[in-house]
Amino acid sequence: MFFTTKAEYGVRLLIEVGRQGNDQPVSLKAIADAENLPLAYLERIVALLKRAGLVQSTRGAHGGYVLARKPEDIHMDEVVLALEGSLAPMECFVDDRADDGSGRVLCSHHDDSGRGCATKLLWTRVQVGVTQTLAQTSLAELIDFQTRQLPRVGERPAPVQRTPTHA
Amino acid sequence: MFFTTKAEYGVRLLIEVGRQGNDQPVSLKAIADAENLPLAYLERIVALLKRAGLVQSTRGAHGGYVLARKPEDIHMDEVVLALEGSLAPMECFVDDRADDGSGRVLCSHHDDSGRGCATKLLWTRVQVGVTQTLAQTSLAELIDFQTRQLPRVGERPAPVQRTPTHA
DNA sequence: CGCTATCCCGACCTCGCTGGTAGGATTACC
DNA sequence: GGTAATCCTACCAGCGAGGTCGGGATAGCG
Numbered sequence: 549m550f551f552t553t554k555a556e557y558g559v560r561l562l563i564e565v566g567r568q569g570n571d572q573p574v575s576l577k578a579i580a581d582a583e584n585l586p587l588a589y590l591e592r593i594v595a596l597l598k599r600a601g602l603v604q605s606t607r608g609a610h611g612g613y614v615l616a617r618k619p620e621d622i623h624m625d626e627v628v629l630a631l632e633g634s635l636a637p638m639e640c641f642v643d644d645r646a647d648d649g650s651g652r653v654l655c656s657h658h659d660d661s662g663r664g665c666a667t668k669l670l671w672t673r674v675q676v677g678v679t680q681t682l683a684q685t686s687l688a689e690l691i692d693f694q695t696r697q698l699p700r701v702g703e704r705p706a707p708v709q710r711t712p713t714h715a
Numbered sequence: 716m717f718f719t720t721k722a723e724y725g726v727r728l729l730i731e732v733g734r735q736g737n738d739q740p741v742s743l744k745a746i747a748d749a750e751n752l753p754l755a756y757l758e759r760i761v762a763l764l765k766r767a768g769l770v771q772s773t774r775g776a777h778g779g780y781v782l783a784r785k786p787e788d789i790h791m792d793e794v795v796l797a798l799e800g801s802l803a804p805m806e807c808f809v810d811d812r813a814d815d816g817s818g819r820v821l822c823s824h825h826d827d828s829g830r831g832c833a834t835k836l837l838w839t840r841v842q843v844g845v846t847q848t849l850a851q852t853s854l855a856e857l858i859d860f861q862t863r864q865l866p867r868v869g870e871r872p873a874p875v876q877r878t879p880t881h882a
Numbered sequence: 883c884g885c886t887a888t889c890c891c892g893a894c895c896t897c898g899c900t901g902g903t904a905g906g907a908t909t910a911c912c
Numbered sequence: 913g914g915t916a917a918t919c920c921t922a923c924c925a926g927c928g929a930g931g932t933c934g935g936g937a938t939a940g941c942g
Contacts, residue, residue, distance in 0.1 A: 685837055
């Protein structure tokens with residue numbers, strides 16, 4: 549289990565908002581009804597998306613949310629990062645790019661200095677792989693997938709040999 | 716946080732066992748001391764590895780564990796799967812290959828039949844990506860990485876652009 | 883034989899986080 | 913002013929992660 553329901557609900561929320569176009573905002577109530585999700589919980593989730601600058605809100609009656617950017621420019625690495633708070637595959641991973649901006653990854657394990665844990669190599673690869681996979685999927689693609697309803701073919705995922713070939 | 720400490724400790728355990736060669740078994744006590752990990756907890760972790768056929772045990776005094784295969788033939792997808800029990804990125808993912816053996820992935824969400832959740836596309840890609848990344852890393856490679864100790868260069872992981880290029 | 887090192891196994895415990903609720907403020911359209 | 917919506921903070925129950933404990937079975941060794 550990599551991700552929590554925050555990611556699941558948050559992505560669904562973005563899809564619903566994106567399906568509407570930016571002409572008028574979509575209320576959380578409408579999304580909660582459409583996706584059968586708890587409204588109060590959605591409120592907290594959408595706050596994460598707003599804080600990350602992915603949606604914009606309009607308060608008051610007939611208010612709601614619109615996408616802050618075009619769906620083509622919203623990629624899932626940013627979305628999941630905003631929702632989950634981190635993309636580290638392991639507890640001891642700290643993403644530290646405030647120092648020199650080079651995006652290096654630390655392993656905060658106790659005796660790291662002595663031995664240099666080899667698991668770091670593994671988790672680094674996993675993190676890179678996941679981030680890439682997420683970055684290659686745009687919100688536009690998900691909306692498109694949801695819209696043209698692939699009646700029954702969608703049952704079968706891509707074969708394990710082939711890397712998902714981009715948006 | 717994708718993985719728990721079971722994966723972390725289990726991989727370290729395999730590395731320690733693999734470093735020794737198969738001439739004589741390695742005791743958990745030795746591993747617990749070397750890696751500074753709780754012995755009682757390691758016992759439960761190694762049980763998972765044994766059940767998956769990755770290590771073999773010898774009981775009694777001077778007993779311990781040896782690898783069941785050559786390190787080159789032990790790949791991390793199998794290891795992490797044995798330790799974590801599942802590689803599903805989301806709760807609603809059920810890996811069901813008992814039916815027809817085709818390895819299709821189900822999403823057990825409530826109204827899946829009606830809409831076909833688009834998030835399934837996303838999580839499927841992530842799962843495939845992670846599985847591939849893990850499968851491309853062998854235990855032999857981790858042992859090698861640990862052994863030739865890269866005194867200080869190991870601080871910097873592989874750049875984010877490049878997919879890890881095989882074992 | 884008995885000691886001791888080791889694997890084996892199940893019960894138990896604690897703590898933090900996930901998932902969700904409650905209740906209220908604030909804002910804006912009509 | 914009513915009402916529909918966003919916002920915000922506190923609260924709560926359940927569960928799994930991470931780890932401990934105690935005891936059993938097993939095998940080398942003097």
